[in-house]
Structures are given as structure tokens and as C-alpha cells.
Amino acid sequence: xxGKSTYLRQQGLIAVLAQAGGFVPxxxxxxxxxxxxxxxxxxxxxxxxxxxxxxxxxxxxxxxxNGADDRALVLxxxxxxxxxxxDGLAIAWATLEHLEGVxxxxxxxxxxxxxxxxxxxxxxxAGNVHVAATEWEGRLIFLHEVRExxxxxxxxxxxxxxxxxxxxxxxxAKAVLRALEARARExxxxxxxxxxxxxxxxxPPEAPVPSALEERLRALDxxxxxxxxxxxxxxxxxxxxxx
Numbered sequence: 001x002x003g004k005s006t007y008l009r010q011q012g013l014i015a016v017l018a019q020a021g022g023f024v025p026x027x028x029x030x031x032x033x034x035x036x037x038x039x040x041x042x043x044x045x046x047x048x049x050x051x052x053x054x055x056x057x058x059x060x061x062x063x064x065x066n067g068a069d070d071r072a073l074v075l076x077x078x079x080x081x082x083x084x085x086x087d088g089l090a091i092a093w094a095t096l097e098h099l100e101g102v103x104x105x106x107x108x109x110x111x112x113x114x115x116x117x118x119x120x121x122x123x124x125x126a127g128n129v130h131v132a133a134t135e136w137e138g139r140l141i142f143l144h145e146v147r148e149x150x151x152x153x154x155x156x157x158x159x160x161x162x163x164x165x166x167x168x169x170x171x172x173a174k175a176v177l178r179a180l181e182a183r184a185r186e187x188x189x190x191x192x193x194x195x196x197x198x199x200x201x202x203x204p205p206e207a208p209v210p211s212a213l214e215e216r217l218r219a220l221d222x223x224x225x226x227x228x229x230x231x232x233x234x235x236x237x238x239x240x241x242x243x
Contacts, residue, residue, distance in 0.1 A: 002131040002144075002155075004110045004131045005041055008039075008075045008076075008077055009039075011073075012037055012039055015037060019031075019033065033071060035069055036072045037072070038063075039074075039075045040061055041075060052082070057079070064076070065098060068099070069105065070103060070105050072106070073105070074109075075108050077110045078110060088113070092113055093116060097119070097123065100126055112156075114154070120150070127148075128150040130150060130151035131144070131146055132145040132146075135158065140155055140161075213241055216236070216237060216240060217237065
């Protein structure tokens with residue numbers, strides 16, 4: 001929705017077009033020769049080979065790291081998202097360091113791990129850009145612009161609301177997010193369970209209002225009805241159902 005995956009694919013297509021001598025969607029283009037183009041974008045499992053989504057991701061990433069040279073162009077989208085948060089972050093971190101420090105190739109590395117933005121200050125060949133978005137009158141608006149610098153926030157909860165998650169789920173997600181962000185700022189070892197009790201903090205569900213049909217059914221005593229009364233009750237219930 002924001003466009004980062006599309007932006008990665010676009011750069012790969014531009015590299016192919018430019019190297020083939022074709023036109024590219026730009027006023028001007030200056031690009032060094034690309035020896036090989038590697039792309040790890042999207043997520044899918046491989047049922048035939050018994051590989052999970054994460055295993056497929058790691059196999060493809062391994063092929064890139066073992067096959068790329070310093071003139072390759074590498075496009076990586078959300079490395080590490082298929083496993084636990086800290087494991088995924090560690091794998092993404094090490095992969096990025098290897099691409100920049102060992103291979104030294106041109107790389108576009110899209111991620112939602114904000115911790116990786118700090119690597120731009122440590123790795124001389126790294127820099128941050130982000131796909132811009134804004135919020136207006138409670139609505140999320142994607143600007144489809146690539147801007148300098150790291151993103152200052154994520155929009156996952158807003159996207160979930162756009163996708164149609166129930167309002168109670170979205171409200172709960174916002175509360176959990178605020179607690180997580182507060183804990184991250186404090187840096188303390190407090191248990192998350194104490195801050196976010198699983199059931200106590202969730203508002204009780206509202207009792208549904210019974211319909212006229214339900215009230216009529218509850219009032220019936222089948223054992224006290226004669227055959228004729230039962231038939232009349234059935235017609236009456238059918239009339240309520242048909243409105």
C-alpha cells in the first residue's frame with residue numbers, strides 16, 4: 001500500500017532497462033554495470049518440498065549472499081519477518097552488515113525493524129530513506145513519495161483498521177502498542193503481562209439485544225401446545241422472520 005515493495009521492483013526493472021539500452025522513467029539515469037540482479041521480495045511457502053515461508057526466505061537469502069559480488073544489485077524486502085521478532089531482527093542485521101561490509105554490493109533493503117535505521121551511522125555505505133505517509137482527520141493517507149531519513153513511526157494499526165478489523169480489536173491493538181512503546185522508552189525490565197493483563201484490560205462484550213423472534217421462541221412451551229396451537233405458532237414465527 002505504501003509502495004516500498006513496488007519501489008524495489010521498479011529499481012530492478014530500471015537496472016535491466018538501462019543496461020539493455022532502453023528507456024527508463026527518469027529525466028536522466030547514471031548507473032554502473034550490474035553483474036547479477038538478485039531479488040527477495042514477497043512471501044510464499046513451498047509445500048512440495050516441505051518448506052515453510054521462513055525456510056524459503058532463508059534459502060533464497062542464502063543463495064543471494066553466496067552468489068553476489070561487488071557489482072551485483074540486491075533487492076531485499078522484509079528479511080526476517082517469518083520468525084520471532086528478535087531472531088528476525090538479528091538475521092536482518094547480520095545480512096545487512098554482510099552485504100555492506102563483506103560483499104560491498106549495491107543493495108535496497110526494505111524493513112520494518114526500526115532498530116536497523118541506526119546502522120546508517122555505523123556503516124559508511126548505508127543510508128536511510130522511507131516511504132511517506134500521513135494521518136488526516138483520523139485517516140491514513142499514503143503519499144507514495146520516497147524521502148530521505150528513517151521513518152519516525154509505523155502505521156500497522158491504521159492499516160489494520162483500513163483492512164476492516166473489528167473496532168474492538170483495533171482499539172485493543174492501540175492500547176497494547178502504547179504500552180509497548182512506553183516500556184521501550186523506559187527501558188526497564190517490567191513484565192509485559194503486568195502492564196497488559198490479557199482479560200482485565202479488555203472491556204466486557206456488550207450483551208446482544210434479542211430480536212422479536214428470539215423473544216417469541218423463548219416464551220413458547222412446546223410441551224403445552226396442542227397440534228393446532230403448534231401449527232399456529234409456527235406460522236406466527238414464520239411471519240416474524242419474513243418481517
